[in-house]
Amino acid sequence: MNADEAVRERMSSRLWRQAGALALAALLCGLLLGGLSAWFLGSVALAGLSAAAYTFNYHVPGALIRLFAIGRTAARYGERLIGHKAALVDQTRHRIALFDAMAAAPATRAVGWQLADQARLADYLDDVEDVDFTRLRSTFPAGLLAVGLAVVSLATLFVAPLALVPIAGLVGLAAAATRRCARHGVSLLSQIRAEDSVAAGAVGAILDSAVPLRAEGRWPRLCWDALQGFSRADLSLKDLRHHQALPDALASTLGPVAAASTIAAAWLDGARSGDLLISVFVAFSWLALGETAQGVSRIAVAALRAHAARSAIARWTESAPSSAEPTEAPAEPSRLHGRALQRVAPDGRPLKQPLALDLQVGRPTILVGASGAGKTSLLKQIAGWIGDDALQGDDTALTASERRSFAMVCLHDAAILADTVRANLFAPSAPDDELWAALEAMELGGRIRDAGGLDGWIAQGMLSLGEAQRLNLARAWLSAKPLILLDEPTEHLDAEQARRLIARLLDRLRGKIVVIASHRHIAMEGVIELPLD
């Protein structure tokens, strides 16, 4: 994966260099095309007045005009194509990095998962796009505009220096307006982001509680309030676009104003007919540059968006610990014990009294206790998902991250991936008959055959809670890990079926350390009950 990453990175920077070069070529071709055509017309017009008409070599300038015209088109579309390709390569890279970062974030293991709602996730996807397209939307156009301004201003300085006064004035004005727009933009954009995320959360919450809210008559008001949040964000967006109108209007006058000023300044300087041709050339270059200056506020806003998006993404990528997974796994333990384990809550608070723990292969331990007793937290702590205390293995102490690499956790709210049954069993190396054996043992064989076999596509909504639970137990059945932690494995199953399945599962897992958290009493031979107060 790292080699892939390096290849992608090299490819992306090569593509960006090509795109930058093409963009520059397109700009120069555009400037020269505008200038040369005008100069050509002017000089043929002058030649036409004299006998030089018959000797005027119009082939060379004519050919150059065609060259620049074709060059501009080719370079412009080449730049777009390559630039978009580079941005897409970056996007793939960054989305995977974001996925990895989210996976590595401690919150993912500690407290269920907060990002489950699609709306906020869509925001993150947009953020990645904002960051990756910022070169195309902001950096390149801004750079080209700066280069173009510098080149054409320099030319103007030699041809008609006086013209630089109104031009500099206009550019200064447009820059000031853009800055003002950007200043408003920063606060408006953060307002929009905040409003949108609050509203998205509110809509998600009321949809989850639609039935009670409807019954109590609270729905219309809450729904209206939530939608108002989106609409307030829309109004802020309108404000931003209104602010954008001024710099855009100023920038749109740059071409004509600069062109007119150049010719007027040259004229005032006393240039006539033939001497005026060069200034006509520069004037038409200004007109061509004017096209690049269109929509200057969009450049600024794209930069602001990218900035906001970057800091939103950084929340994930920076908080993620650099993968500290042990490189060489210690030997698989047959016993895991601690004399006084300080239990912790998911947020890191110490919880109740320290606990003596002794987990052994072949002697499944059942954590029993009322809801809220911290069974799940203890299970996650044993798995190394929360807390950072060591537990004693066979002969060495095992840190949390070492235990993580040993543990298979069967979460009580485990999800079904929208994928094939095979992918959902998470046993890529197991042969088909072993997968089927696991499904049959968990009494899912018939159901899966009906759904299209191992390669049938399933999703969360297609299985009942009980079926999802049994699929989850089949994952534990197939797991190759030495430490299996089952959270509420009997939930959603009727008592008789639960007893059958757990007995079979425990028999299968006899060679492993097994810990079960349950609020139901599980009567089974050879298990140790560990009551949590």
Added chain:
Amino acid sequence: MGGDPALWSIVALPPLIVAGALAGYAAERCQASAETRVSIGLRALSGERLQALPATLLTSLPAGALTIALHRHPQAVARLVVGHRAAVAMTAGGPLLAAAALASVSWPSALLVLLLTPVMIVFFALVGGAMQARAAEQERSFRQLAGQFADRIRALPTILANDALAIEADKLSGRMNTYAERTMGVLRLAFVNAGLIDFFASLSIAMLAVFLGLGHLGLATLPGFARLELWQSLFILMIAPEFFAPFRRLSEQYHAKAEGLAAAEALDRLLDPVRSPARPVDVIAVDLDLPSRGLVVITGPSGAGKSTLLRRLAGLDGVTDAAEKVDHPTNCVWIAIDCLVVGRSLAEAICADIPPPTSERLCAMAQRLGLLDDGLLPGGLAAPIVPGGANLSGGQRLRIAVARALLSDRTIIADEPTAKLDAVAARTIRLALHEAAAHRLVLVASHDPELIALADRRVHLQGGCDLEGTA
């Protein structure tokens, strides 16, 4: 002469530039305002549609997709009906204006660019049709990709629990590459389209420049190109690109169009009121003349329609038969695991939308339901609650809902109030509901035998009843 028009154009230039900038400024602002108005209006309309959907149907809608729909789709549709339409109108009017300006100086040059128009329109039709199809496909594949990404993020704890992160990341990466390739396909076509228009623009300008140049040299006597003043040819050279610019701008709008159409379609699909709402089958001919007080428990095996009956009795699911309603719907308070938790503290969450109780009653109630000495929710009544109640367990949510219901004096409707609770908490809630039933109606759906035993009246639903289909 010719000095006159040149002079005129010099005099007219500054006001024209200013007028152009002002018009652009006004147009931009108007477009922003109009798009916002459309977007907000459309969202309000969507809100009304939501209101009209029966609650059961509402809960069956995918919440994430619906949130995105309410957030972004109105914006996308507004861009289509305002921004895109403006670009279309410009494509109709802009070139004609430019041609008219050209004709005022030299009609053959206007004719030349007009002659190129049909060629461009043919290309527009040819490439545009293919592109629209591909853009729509890309839009679909983006949604698919976003859906898959969302699914994997949702399932991240499960993926980690099964040590499958590397596999899933590889899979995602493969899918994203496919998406990137598909996107490049659309972009290539789009850029070919814009590039062709650009090419024709360049071609026509080069032809014009050559004709005009030959005319100036006196080497050709094409009618309309010969004996032009220099300012006239420069004017033609300046205006001709404007003839093609609107076409190019429209061709770059393909994305707004595809997105807008997809958004409109998705909004329609989600909020269509005629889409067969799960009409409750009229099978429960239980003439429930419910008492004004007492504990009424609806029992039956899971799938028998207990929840459905509760909803119907509360007047939800579009059944407006007044006889079946428990009082007025706003006069009830609901207890279920999916109750909304609002407010920033435990006290605010308990008192949401009920007449504020005295602090002693509130404190006593919270104490009684074990909300004050919960190790996982420290801080007593001031315990902070994050938006959406994400830091609460199912049992805590349920107990908050019970406290709220008991503190109000309304009819209580409860759906499985003792599920997901340990024995002690369940007993507390059973007793509290039983007590409340002395003064008001408490209507419960439950399969908890101890709660059923406390009931003043039982309604037993048979299993296999066809109500199941509506649940």
